[in-house]
Amino acid sequence: MANFGLRNLVLINPCELKEEAYYQAMHAKSIVEKSAQNTYHSLDEFLKKNEIDFVIGSTGTPGGSYNLSRIPIKPQELGESIDLNKKIAILFGREGNGLHNEEIDICDIIVSIPADPNYPIMNISHAAAIIFYEIFKNRNEFPVEGLKETTRVEKEYLLKDMENIIKQLDIPEHKEKTGLKSFKNIINRAFITGREVHTLKGILRKILMKFE
Amino acid sequence: MANFGLRNLVLINPCELKEEAYYQAMHAKSIVEKSAQNTYHSLDEFLKKNEIDFVIGSTGTPGGSYNLSRIPIKPQELGESIDLNKKIAILFGREGNGLHNEEIDICDIIVSIPADPNYPIMNISHAAAIIFYEIFKNRNEFPVEGLKETTRVEKEYLLKDMENIIKQLDIPEHKEKTGLKSFKNIINRAFITGREVHTLKGILRKILMKFE
Numbered sequence: 266m267a268n269f270g271l272r273n274l275v276l277i278n279p280c281e282l283k284e285e286a287y288y289q290a291m292h293a294k295s296i297v298e299k300s301a302q303n304t305y306h307s308l309d310e311f312l313k314k315n316e317i318d319f320v321i322g323s324t325g326t327p328g329g330s331y332n333l334s335r336i337p338i339k340p341q342e343l344g345e346s347i348d349l350n351k352k353i354a355i356l357f358g359r360e361g362n363g364l365h366n367e368e369i370d371i372c373d374i375i376v377s378i379p380a381d382p383n384y385p386i387m388n389i390s391h392a393a394a395i396i397f398y399e400i401f402k403n404r405n406e407f408p409v410e411g412l413k414e415t416t417r418v419e420k421e422y423l424l425k426d427m428e429n430i431i432k433q434l435d436i437p438e439h440k441e442k443t444g445l446k447s448f449k450n451i452i453n454r455a456f457i458t459g460r461e462v463h464t465l466k467g468i469l470r471k472i473l474m475k476f477e
Numbered sequence: 478m479a480n481f482g483l484r485n486l487v488l489i490n491p492c493e494l495k496e497e498a499y500y501q502a503m504h505a506k507s508i509v510e511k512s513a514q515n516t517y518h519s520l521d522e523f524l525k526k527n528e529i530d531f532v533i534g535s536t537g538t539p540g541g542s543y544n545l546s547r548i549p550i551k552p553q554e555l556g557e558s559i560d561l562n563k564k565i566a567i568l569f570g571r572e573g574n575g576l577h578n579e580e581i582d583i584c585d586i587i588v589s590i591p592a593d594p595n596y597p598i599m600n601i602s603h604a605a606a607i608i609f610y611e612i613f614k615n616r617n618e619f620p621v622e623g624l625k626e627t628t629r630v631e632k633e634y635l636l637k638d639m640e641n642i643i644k645q646l647d648i649p650e651h652k653e654k655t656g657l658k659s660f661k662n663i664i665n666r667a668f669i670t671g672r673e674v675h676t677l678k679g680i681l682r683k684i685l686m687k688f689e
Contacts, residue, residue, distance in 0.1 A: 379614060386504075391603065394606055450667075451663060455667035465659060471647070
């Protein structure tokens with residue numbers, strides 16, 4: 266939960282939380298501690314005392330032996346379509362046998378993680394991590410680290426330099442074309458960064474100077 | 478691993494596996510049992526004894542305080558572009574402090590999971606679940622085809638040609654290094670195909686000829 270910016274853990278009819286629960290939470294102990302004030306006897310009680318806009322149920326039995334009319338969506342579809350301005354509850358069932366049918370019936374939507382049919386049942390914390398991750402991926406308020414892809418314009422300047430080089434190589438025109446195309450495809454697939462464009466452009470300029 | 482159709486767990490310099498390891502594996506005990514025959518003293522030994530086409534490292538420090546020249550891709554980008562016909566190793570580091578810099582340097586590509594900057598460090602089994610899930614997702618939807626990535630050897634010949642070019646450009650040595658490194662990173666991240674290597678090599682050879 267903490268990895269993906271979530272704060273409110275609600276426990277429904279839980280067992281007693283022992284030392285291990287806090288230990289396993291590592292640096293997110295505060296989430297577990299807060300859950301003590303966020304405990305309910307039943308799902309009904311929780312839904313009555315909180316104004317939840319949208320209830321999402323998670324299930325490990327896709328397609329559904331329980332209820333054929335409930336076709337689950339995939340976590341990615343959930344992440345792409347969920348409205349995070351709404352008050353949303355994501356329900357996870359019991360480790361081992363998940364949510365009961367009556368609980369699934371309460372949900373507005375069911376989400377299920379695609380998995381190997383030979384071993385589709387997932388550890389609840391893995392299932393939660395994957396669902397939270399898919400939702401987080403689409404949250405714009407977090408500057409998602411990773412590749413800072415260059416701009417289209419910078420990329421075009423780089424391709425222009427490459428084109429100038431290729432034009433001077435005395436190779437057949439169709440080979441000029443496939444050469445430039447390959448370079449362009451690689452650049453695009455690599456999600457090239459601004460810094461890398463800068464470095465490569467330096468190299469290409471130097472090559473052009475040696476041609477003069 | 479079993480949830481997402483993976484079978485080969487390799488342990489490198491592991492601690493002794495106690496009862497708990499087998500217990501936690503639930504119905505995937507066989508994966509843990511098999512790992513006993515799949516244990517190596519060092520990463521070097523593992524790579525020497527197995528012909529791995531592509532080494533993927535996972536890291537929890539995106540953007541890279543460790544090494545600015547290694548920009549990680551996201552799990553989704555990995556899942557979309559990985560060629561599952563190749564022999565691939567995904568490295569996970571130690572719980573707590575991950576992979577060392579020397580281990581990261583060995584990797585062809587680095588993958589990092591976007592997370593809340595307030596708590597970006599992830600439990601290793603959650604990180605693994607998310608990366609395996611992203612790879613599996615794409616196995617389901619597209620019948621494994623996709624990019625036919627080139628071999629390691631072909632890629633090395635290409636890099637050699639690029640190195641020869643850069644060496645002749647009269648630029649400072651550190652710029653030679655970042656230039657070649659950028660080119661290498663782009664080639665790796667793009668999962669360059671055999672055909673593209675062939676085309677690019679043609680171009681680089683022609684450039685070298687013009688230098689003479």
